[in-house]
Amino acid sequence: MKGIGRRWQLLGACAMLPFAAPASAQQSTGDLVACNAAPGETRPWLNPAHSAECRAEFVLRTFDTVEAKLAVLTAGAGRGTDWLTALGLPALRGGDGPAGIRNGGVGVTSFPTPLTVAASFDRATATLYGDTLAQEFVDFGFNRMGGPALDIARSWNFGRVSESFGEDPFLTGAIAAPQVRAIQGRHVLSMVKHYAVYTQEQGRAGDHPLRTRPAVNAVVSERAIREIYLPGFEAAIREGGVGQVMCSFPRINGVYACEHPQLLGILKQEWGFDGQVVPDFPDAQRSIVAAVAAGLDGGYMVGQAQQQAGPGGSLATVTDNSFNGEDLRVAVAKGEISTARVDDLIRRRLVPQFRIGAFDHPATRVAADVSTPERRRVAAEIVARGAVLLKNEGGILPLAATAKTIAVIGHQAGPGAVVAEMGSAHVAPMHLAPVLPAIRQRAGTASVLHAPGTLGLDRLPLVPTGMVRGAGDAAGFTAEYFANADLDFAGKPFLSRQEAAVDNLTIPTDAAFPANRAWSVRWRGSFTPTEDGIQHFTLAGSGTARLFVDGTLAGRFDNTDFGDTIYANVPMRAGRPVAIRVEWTPRVTFRQAAVDDYGTTLGPALRLGWAGPNRLIDDAVAAARASDVAIVFVGHRVGEGMDRQSLALPSDQDALIQAVAAANPNTVVVLQTGGPVTMPWLPKVRAVLEMWLPGDAFGPAAAALLFGDAEPGGRLPVTFPLDESQGPARRPAEYPGRLSRSGALDDVVFAEGHLVGYRYWDAHGQTPLFPFGHGLSYTRFDTMVGAVRQQPDGRVALDVTVHNVGGRTGSEVIQAYVGLPARTGAAPRQLKGFQKVTLMPGERRTVTIDLPRDAFHHWDERRHAWMREAGTYRIMVGRSSRDILHTATIRLPADRGRPSGGP
Missing domain, CATH: 3.40.50.1700 (Glycoside hydrolase family 3 C-terminal domain)
Incomplete structure (x- = not known):
């Protein structure tokens, strides 16, 4: 992959033209057939007999002027719903929901993590999970759900691996589509996230406060984007009919995801997505006009009042200039955004909600606590x-x-x-x-x-002040503050003082502190234990922090914008002083002061805790x-x-x-x-x-x-x-990325290309602890693969007979992998089909796994198209990516993939 960084930086600078024509993302949700109300029908948009597209068209006809439409669009996030209620449409509510209702308080179910659903390797479980989640949302009075998340686990470092469906794009799509269908089948609008190439938390939104520094830049090949990071979203749209897509934080080859005309064009023009693209909050949207022109449909449409850091790190409410003075109303007046696009923005908001019946079936909260014993029983299942x-x-x-x-x-x-x-x-x-x-x-x-x-x-209680001595044998820690955030502690500190503990919960308002959290602090002290044995320390907070014990790095976290905790367990002798040093910068933290939320601590927090031997x-x-x-x-x-x-x-x-x-x-x-x-x-x-x-x-x-x-x-x-x-992303340039001149994370080079997950282990001959697809049962199975059959429509069918030869009822997961000809540069094997089979003792069953025509395609970067090379293809059936039971070969002719499709 030598030279990938320069190559894709250049393509990013050219807006990656091979993806799609930039204008395509602006186009409407489709050419409408004639929409005519019945005689005497005064509010046809309330009639479910009309198509979703016509109902949205009827709503659009109620606006007398473009200015009226712009007033709706620029009312601000979370506001401007009065016009819906005036039309007799409910103002629908919703919340985060990949694993339940985050903002539900004490009255909701904490469901198993979405990674559990992916581990089931079972579309029926995905359906059950989506349906059960949606039932709870409806009972809570919600018709919108933030989820599922379809981010690919590029590396184990990614903090949100548990929130998505793992490392494989085929498995991700196979789980996402039925889950989305089940959610929306209950009249709850699903919003899949984060589109696209969101693979790490470090640098995801740049340095804070809001939008003042660039987000990290994923330098990634066109093939990897197409083969790895997009298929899950395509399945959610084409097969699941999802109504909303959330665009992600980072730049992708130099262009922010939420203003990327090529990626958003793929959504709308190739896959026929008819819903809204909305930004992640708060930093994913970096523009108004550029984003709307590229294909963003929701978010800020005017400059917003924001809290930004002033002198001393204090926060003041100011007019947000991060949109460079852009305003949707001005852009329309100047002809930069067409009036047809204004209609499109409103239409995309309405069509999916009409289509899934959300407006016709508004949810009403049924109880203070909507978590039922039956729902928790299903969760256990x-x-x-x-x-x-x-x-x-x-x-x-x-x-x-x-x-x-x-x-x-x-x-x-x-x-x-x-x-x-x-x-x-x-x-x-x-x-x-x-x-x-x-x-x-x-x-x-x-x-x-x-x-x-x-x-x-x-986190443990704070280190007692009496156990630590700083400079001059004073109780507590000696704190030195430096006017940079690089943790190099060069030069003279602008402030030195004695502090009782490492216990920071706010940004100082002292004018000596540089603005925008561009400072760092070093706490030093001599800790004297009173007992022999293991001394337990925790360092809990956000930002970038390091804990040194007796000069040795004992733990660290980096570029953490939500709270994290590190642990150090160090043997010590009673009465023998040990040097403790803590280094910290709040550079990437949110908020002015620490707040407990999201199951953690947000804001500029850092606390050093301790417990004695036990x-x-x-x-x-x-x-x-x-x-x-x-x-x-x-x-x-x-x-x-x-x-x-x-x-x-x-x-x-x-x-x-x-x-x-x-x-x-x-x-x-x-x-x-x-x-x-x-x-x-x-x-x-x-x-x-x-x-x-x-x-x-x-x-x-x-x-x-x-x-x-x-x-x-x-x-x-x-x-x-x-x-x-x-595994992939083991070098600093590949994770967490290179540093810009300002010290912020900049380019992250995806040098592994499309060899993500088990593909990388297989291609590089690495033996993992446990391979993708691995899992044992309480019973035993014999598996026999029948003939491999080519179908007239290009599919390949496999008949697999599974026999439970053990003494218990159990499940086997048959996994089908495809190996492409070597000249394609593909991984040795790629998951392209699976089937879960549950059998009683002695039971035997034959199942058919269909490998679609697309299973044999790869993305050709020279042609910018899906291609099937003429040659011999291997079809492998196994119990995991490394436990292959049967291999067959099949010769296929050359074939160009569907121009709007993908594997």
Whole structure:
């Protein structure tokens, strides 16, 4: 991929013309047939007998002037709905919703993370998930949902891996389409996000405050965009009929996603999208006229009053000049935006809501608490369908009736478990059913012991002032403030003072502080423990921070605009001072002061916490030794605004597992993670069960899975690396990216091209810890592949017979991969079909997997088109991307793909 950066920078500067004609994104939702109201019909837009397009046209005819239309469009985000109610149409409400209703307070269900649904490898589960979510939205009084998210897991660092459907574009589309159909089948408008090439949190919106610095720039090939980052959105539009698309934060080859005429043209002209494109909030929209001309349909249409940083970092309400004085009304008057485009903006808002019946079936809240026991039961079923059994040595799971004493270990087994992602997908688990009581109830006469093992994943209390000495032996930390945000601490500090603790919750208003958070601070102190043993530290906050203990880097987070927490567990001797240093800049943080929201802390926060030595691991070891089997529950915090900096389990959870496994050879590890983790203890444990982030239904689902009342039916939608050196985006230029002269993240080079996920492992001969598609069952299957049949329409059909030869009902996921001729430069194999089969003991069934004509195409960058090369194609059927059971070959002639299609 040598030279990719320069090549695609040049294409970005030329607006990447091969994608589409820029003007195409402005065009209308389609040529309307004649729309005529019935005689005497005064409000034809209220009549569902008319088509959605005609109902929108009837509404447009109610406007007397262009100025009236512009008044609606420029009323501001969240306002300007009076005109709808005047027409007899309801002003519909909605909220974030990839995993439930984020802004629902105490009265909603925290559903399992969307990655769980992808892990089910099951379209029926996607339908069930979408339908159940939509039912809750309707009961809450919502007709709009922010979700699902269709971002591809380019690397394990991405903080929002749990919020989407994994690393494979085909799986993403196959899950997205039925979920969207189910959501909108309940008259709830689905908004898929984030279009497109949104793969990291670092630099996603640039430096803050709002829109004052460029967002990160994805330098990515045309082929990767087409083959990896767009297919999920195409499926959501073509097969799911989605009504809204949210454009993403970053620049893509130099052009912001929300003002990218080629990418937005693909949506509207190639795929026939008839709905709205709206910006992510708050920084995705960087213009008005340029964005509307490119294809943005919603968002700010006039300059808005914004909070921006002034001298000293204080915030003042000022007229937002980030749109360079642009205004939709002025642009229309000058002829920069056509009046037809003004109609199009209104039409695109209305057509999808008419089409799915949202206006005809406005939701009304039915109760203060809309989370029902039945809904949580369905959630537990979905958790089980997506849970992945990674290892099961000797069939230790499901637990045998001979296990008379069971040790349940881990803070995650208690009421403080982390079971939901942070950020806009966060739904507080107000109805959480913890693991420990659920296991005790299910265990019957067996004795269940419990030991938390660790302090958990919350931040610790502040370091006591009396344990730290700064300069001159003064109590607390010596803080030095520098007039740059680079953490190089060059030159003389503009402010030095003694502070009781590392406890920052606001931007100082002192005029000495540079504007726009362009400063950094270094806290130094000598910490003296009072007891021998492990001293536990947490550093919680946002921005960029580093924690050094005795001169050694103990943890860090970078460019975090939502709150994150890092952990350091350091052995120390009582009475022996140890140097503590904390370095921080709030450069990328939101807000003037810290606010708890989204399941985390937003704003310029940083807190150094501490706890002294404890016997928690010793107590866990004692419980494990006294038991027939030990089950260790471990997890982590992940989510929006906070990329992961390590593949390891946080805090001392790895040490806990190692100690328990050494004490009891029958150790089972149950993971609650939002993506892959390393497992240094894997050879020493008998079983590993991945439950992802399960939400409210954690306890019942875990008990059912462990005792065999439910089967772990999932397969991995992401590759689990052996270590942090594996996979794409391992060099700084590839992640998090190069720095601009100002010190902000700039270009991120997608040097792997279209070799994302397992494609990269396969092409580079890397052996992962667990491959994409991997997952075990509680039963055993024999699989036989019949003939490969070419169909007249270009499809290829595979007949696969699956036989349950074990003693339990269980599910097998048949996965079909295609290998293209080597001269195409494609990955060795690509998922192009799958089928989940559930069989009773002894049952045999034959299923047909259809590989569509598009399954054999690749994007030809020279022709800027989908092509099928003449040659020999391999068709591989297996249980994972690495466990291939059968390979067949087929010769196909050359074929040009449909001009508006994709794989």
